[in-house]
Each structure stands twice: as structure tokens, then as C-alpha cells.
Amino acid sequence: MAKNPHRRITDDGILRATSRSLQRLGQEAAEANWTITAIQTGAYTARIGELVRVDYSGGANTVTLPVIGKVNEGRHVVVKNVTSATNVITIAAAGTDTIDGAATAAISSPFGVVVMVSDGDGNWNII
Numbered sequence: 626m627a628k629n630p631h632r633r634i635t636d637d638g639i640l641r642a643t644s645r646s647l648q649r650l651g652q653e654a655a656e657a658n659w660t661i662t663a664i665q666t667g668a669y670t671a672r673i674g675e676l677v678r679v680d681y682s683g684g685a686n687t688v689t690l691p692v693i694g695k696v697n698e699g700r701h702v703v704v705k706n707v708t709s710a711t712n713v714i715t716i717a718a719a720g721t722d723t724i725d726g727a728a729t730a731a732i733s734s735p736f737g738v739v740v741m742v743s744d745g746d747g748n749w750n751i752i
Contacts, residue, residue, distance in 0.1 A: 662677050681714050706734070706735065
């Protein structure tokens with residue numbers, strides 16, 4: 626993804642973006658042949674190449690990432706809060722995999738999004 630002045634990652638690892646920039650991110654997802662999920666309201670296990678849309682306005686919950694393998698190097702998973710709710714969306718790595726070196730990441734901001742790419746060696750990198 627090219628550097629975009631309308632998108633920035635905060636100190637807590639959250640991607641902040643304008644609505645127009647998020648529209649473009651959706652277009653990029655379609656161009657990349659991502660699978661856009663139905664809106665998830667409970668615990669969910671993501672698959673490689675998914676844009677996981679989450680509505681946890683009823684309470685906190687967890688999205689679990691797929692296990693990384695060499696075959697998945699460079700592949701993406703995106704988790705997006707589609708509401709103004711601030712309930713925590715926990716993103717959990719599977720097994721011994723990590724997310725930027727940790728077992729979990731979180732979204733707690735309205736309409737927050739986390740974009741991750743696999744290094745093929747057990748780590749999801751937040752971009």
C-alpha cells in the first residue's frame with residue numbers, strides 16, 4: 626500500500642483513516658480479490674485474504690487469525706469495526722504465531738481497522 630496522508634497508524638497500532646481513504650481501502654480489497662465477510666457479531670475465525678467486518682456493539686469479542694505457513698507469506702487479513710461502538714475487538718494469533726511479536730492486538734476505537742500481512746514465518750505484521 627502506498628503512503629497515504631489520509632491514513633496513519635497510531636502509537637497503539639490502530640490505523641486511523643478518513644472515510645474517503647477507507648472507501649479506497651475497500652476498492653483496494655476488491656482489486657486484491659479479498660473476501661469481504663458478512664458482518665460478524667460473535668467470535669470468528671478469519672481466513673487468509675479476508676476483510677472481516679465486525680459489529681461488537683453488544684459486547685467485546687475475539688477474531689482469531691489463521692495459522693501462518695510459508696505458503697501464506699505476503700497474504701493479508703483485515704479486521705474492521707463497522708460501528709461507532711468502542712467495545713474491544715481482540716485479534717488473536719493462532720497457536721504460536723504472533724501479531725507484531727504479541728499474542729493479540731485490539732481495536733477499541735469507533736470504525737477502527739487493523740491491516741495485517743503475514744511474513745510466512747509465524748508473524749502477522751500490522752501495516
